Amino acid sequence: MFHRMSRLAGGLVALAMGLGLNVAAAQESRLDTIVKRDKVIVAVSSTARPNGFIDENGRHTGFEVEFARLMAKALVGDPDKIELMTTTVDGRFPAVLSGKADFGISTATIYPDRAVRLAFTRPYIDSSTLVVVPKGSQIKTLADLDNENVVLGSTNSAAMVDRAKKYAPKAKAIFFDTDSAAALALKSGRSTAWQADSAAANFFVGHNGDEFVVLDGSLGTINNNAIFMKPGDFPLWLALDTIVREYVNGSRYGEYAALYKTWFGKEPPPQRPFNQN
Amino acid sequence: MDFGFILNNAPLLMEGAAMTVALAIGALLGATIGGGVVAGLRMSRHAPLRCVGAGFVEIMRNTPILVQIFVLYFGLPTLGVHMSAFTSAVLAMSLQNSAYIGEIYRAGLESIHPRQREAALALGMMPGMALRVILLPQALRRVLPPLGNQFIIIIKDTSVASTIAVAELTQASKLLLDRSAAPYETFATVALIYLAISAGVAGVLKLAEWRYPVRVS
Numbered sequence: 001m002f003h004r005m006s007r008l009a010g011g012l013v014a015l016a017m018g019l020g021l022n023v024a025a026a027q028e029s030r031l032d033t034i035v036k037r038d039k040v041i042v043a044v045s046s047t048a049r050p051n052g053f054i055d056e057n058g059r060h061t062g063f064e065v066e067f068a069r070l071m072a073k074a075l076v077g078d079p080d081k082i083e084l085m086t087t088t089v090d091g092r093f094p095a096v097l098s099g100k101a102d103f104g105i106s107t108a109t110i111y112p113d114r115a116v117r118l119a120f121t122r123p124y125i126d127s128s129t130l131v132v133v134p135k136g137s138q139i140k141t142l143a144d145l146d147n148e149n150v151v152l153g154s155t156n157s158a159a160m161v162d163r164a165k166k167y168a169p170k171a172k173a174i175f176f177d178t179d180s181a182a183a184l185a186l187k188s189g190r191s192t193a194w195q196a197d198s199a200a201a202n203f204f205v206g207h208n209g210d211e212f213v214v215l216d217g218s219l220g221t222i223n224n225n226a227i228f229m230k231p232g233d234f235p236l237w238l239a240l241d242t243i244v245r246e247y248v249n250g251s252r253y254g255e256y257a258a259l260y261k262t263w264f265g266k267e268p269p270p271q272r273p274f275n276q277n
Numbered sequence: 278m279d280f281g282f283i284l285n286n287a288p289l290l291m292e293g294a295a296m297t298v299a300l301a302i303g304a305l306l307g308a309t310i311g312g313g314v315v316a317g318l319r320m321s322r323h324a325p326l327r328c329v330g331a332g333f334v335e336i337m338r339n340t341p342i343l344v345q346i347f348v349l350y351f352g353l354p355t356l357g358v359h360m361s362a363f364t365s366a367v368l369a370m371s372l373q374n375s376a377y378i379g380e381i382y383r384a385g386l387e388s389i390h391p392r393q394r395e396a397a398l399a400l401g402m403m404p405g406m407a408l409r410v411i412l413l414p415q416a417l418r419r420v421l422p423p424l425g426n427q428f429i430i431i432i433k434d435t436s437v438a439s440t441i442a443v444a445e446l447t448q449a450s451k452l453l454l455d456r457s458a459a460p461y462e463t464f465a466t467v468a469l470i471y472l473a474i475s476a477g478v479a480g481v482l483k484l485a486e487w488r489y490p491v492r493v494s
Contacts, residue, residue: 090451094460117458156439156448158456174362174442177451181440188351189359 029235034102039081042068043095043104046086047178050203050263051107060084063199063263064105067124067247070255071105071227074243088177089155093118096230103229103240107197109159110224119231121241123224124248125260126269129163130201131215132186132194139193142217146170153182153191160195163220186212195219199264206265279459283466286453293449294470300366300435300445301474305428307371308378315379320386330379337376342437345369350441366438374431381423385416418489425482429475446470 034040044065045052052062069079085101092106096118109127110120131152133139138149145152145168152168154160156175164173174191176182179200186194187208196204198218205214227240247256253271260268283290318330337345350365360368389412397407439448450467454460 090454093454093458097458097460111456113456114458153442156442156451156455158452161452175444175448175452176442177440184351185442188354190351190354190362 030102030230030233031236031239034075034236038076039083040068040072040075040103041083041085041101042071043085043087043092043101043106044068045088045092045106047088047180048107048197048200049179050199051197052086060086063125063259064107066259066263067256068105070247070252070259071103071240071243074246074252075239089157090177093228096228099230102236103227105227107199107225108228110226111158113158114228117231118228119233119237120226120228121237121244122248123226124244125199125225126222127225128198128218128222129160129195129220130198130218132196132201132205132212133192133215134186135211135213137192139215142167142215142219145193148172150193151191152193152195153185154195155179155182159220159223163195167219202264280462280466282457282459283453283462286456289449289453290446290466290470293444293446294474296443296445297432297435297447297471298474300363300370300438300443301432301478303363303367304370304374304431304435307367308374308427308431311371311375312378312382315375316382316386319379319383334376334380337373342369342373342434343440345373346437346441362438362441362443365441366435366443370431370434370437374427374434377427377430378424381420381427382416384423385420386412388419389415415492418491421482421486421489425479425486428478428482432475432478433471 044060045062046054046060048062050062051064052060055061065084068084069082072082073079085095087095087101087104087106089106092104092108093114095101096104105124107127108114108118108120110123114120131139131142131145139145139147144150147168148170150168150171152164152171152173154164154173154175156177161173161175164171171193174185176185179196182191182194182196183200183204185191194201194204201214205212227244229237229240231237246252248268249271257268260266315330315333318326319334321327321330346366346369349360349369350362353360353365393411393415394407397411398404402410435445436447438445439451442448446467450463454463457463
C-alpha cells in the first residue's frame with residue numbers, strides 16, 4: 001500500500017514539475033528563443049520590388065530584406081544569421097500569429113483594425129501611394145482617375161481597396177495578389193493605371209521610364225510601415241522597437257541611411273534630435 | 278476567436294461566394310461539354326483526331342491551372358485577344374477540366390462490353406443510335422462518382438481566379454484577412470462556405486447516383 005502511495009505521489013510530483021516547466025516555457029519570451037537559437041526568422045515578401053524580391057543573381061534582397069538583416073545584426077550579432085520566410089500579402093500575418101516567424105517586415109501599414117490583433121513597432125519608413133500610368137495616357141492627373149474608362153489595378157490590400165473606392169469610385173478597380181501581378185496587368189494593358197506603394201511605383205518607373213510615368217501627387221495620406229509580431233510578448237516587442245528607433249533615428253542611423261540611399265537613391269529624413277546639446 | 282467582425286463583413290463574403298458559384302457553374306458547364314468533345318476526339322476512328330485529343334489531354338493535364346490562367350489573361354492581350362478576368366478564369370478551368378472529364382467519359386464508355394454495341398448494330402441500330410440508346414445511359418451511370426469528384430475539384434479550383442483579380446470568395450477572404458489580421462476566424466469561415474457549396478454539389482450527385490444506380494449486366 002505504502003509502495004503504491006509513494007509511486008502515486010512520485011507521479012504527481014513529476015506531473016507538477018512537468019506542468020511547472022510548461023508554464024515556465026509558456027512565459028519565456030520569443031526574444032530568449034531567438035538568442036538561444038542564434039538566428040532570427042523573419043517573414044518577408046519576394047514579389048514586391050524594391051522591398052523584397054529575387055534579383056537577377058537569384059539573391060533574395062530589397063530594402064526590407066536588407067533591413068531584416070540589419071535587425072538580425074542587432075539581435076544576434078550577424079546579418080547573415082537570418083532565415084527569410086517568404087510570404088505573400090495574405091500570408092504575412094498568419095506567419096507571425098502562428099509562430100512560424102519571429103516577426104515580419106513586409107510593407108505592413110499600421111492600421112487601428114490591425115493593431116487589435118498584431119503588435120507593431122514604431123515605423124521604419126513612411127510610405128505614400130502613387131499612381132503609375134503609361135506615357136501618353138489620357139490620365140494626366142489623379143483627378144482623372146475617377147472615370148468609367150479607367151481600370152485601376154493594385155494589390156488586394158484593405159488600404160488599396162479603400163483608396164480605390166474613395167478616389168476613383170467611377171473607375172473599375174481590379175485587385176491582384178502581388179505587386180508583380182498588378183505591374184504585369186499595367187504592362188499587358190489589363191489596367192490603365194496602377195496604384196502602388198511609393199517605393200514600388202518609383203522603382204518600377206525607374207526601370208521602365210521609357211513607357212511609364214508617375215502622376216504628380218499622392219493618393220491619400222502618408223502611412224507608416226512597421227515591423228509586426230504576435231502580440232503579448234513585451235520583451236521582444238520592446239527590443240524590436242528599440243532597435244528600429246536606433247536605426248531610424250539613433251546610434252545606427254548611418255547604417256539605415258546607407259541602406260535607404262542604396263534602394264531609393266536619396267537620403268532618408270534627417271535625424272530628429274530629442275535634446276541636442 | 279472573435280467572429281464579430283466576420284458578421285460585419287458578411288456582405289463582402291457573400292458577394293465573393295456568389296462569384297465563386299458563378300465561376301463554378303461556368304466551368305462545370307464548359308468542362309462537361311468540353312469533356313464530351315475530348316472523349317469524342319480520343320475515341321475517334323480517325324488517327325489524326327485521336328492525336329489531337331491525346332495532345333490536348335496531355336498539355337492540359339500536365340501544366341498547372343495557374344499558368345493556364347496567366348497565359349489566357351496576361352498573354353493573350355499581346356496577341357490582340359482581350360477577355361475579361363471572369364471569362365479567362367472560366368475558360369482556363371473549362372479547358373483543363375475538359376481533359377480530365379473527357380478521360381472519365383472515355384473510361385466509362387470503354388467499360389461497356391463491346392458486344393453490347395455489336396448486339397445493337399446487329400439489331401439494326403445505326404452507330405449513333407447505339408451510342409445514344411445503349412451505351413451512353415450505362416456509361417453515364419458509371420461515371421457519376423468520378424464526375425462528382427471532378428466537380429468538387431472544379432469548385433475548389435475557382436480560388437485560383439483570385440490571382441487575376443476576380444473578386445471571388447478567396448479574394449474576399451484575403452481582403453478581410455488583410456483588414457483584420459485575424460487569419461483563424463477568416464479561414465474557418467471561408468472553409469465552411471466552400472464546404473457548404475461543395476457539399477451541395479456532392480449531395481446532388483449522390484442523389485443522381487441513388488436515382489440512377491449502376492446495373493451490372
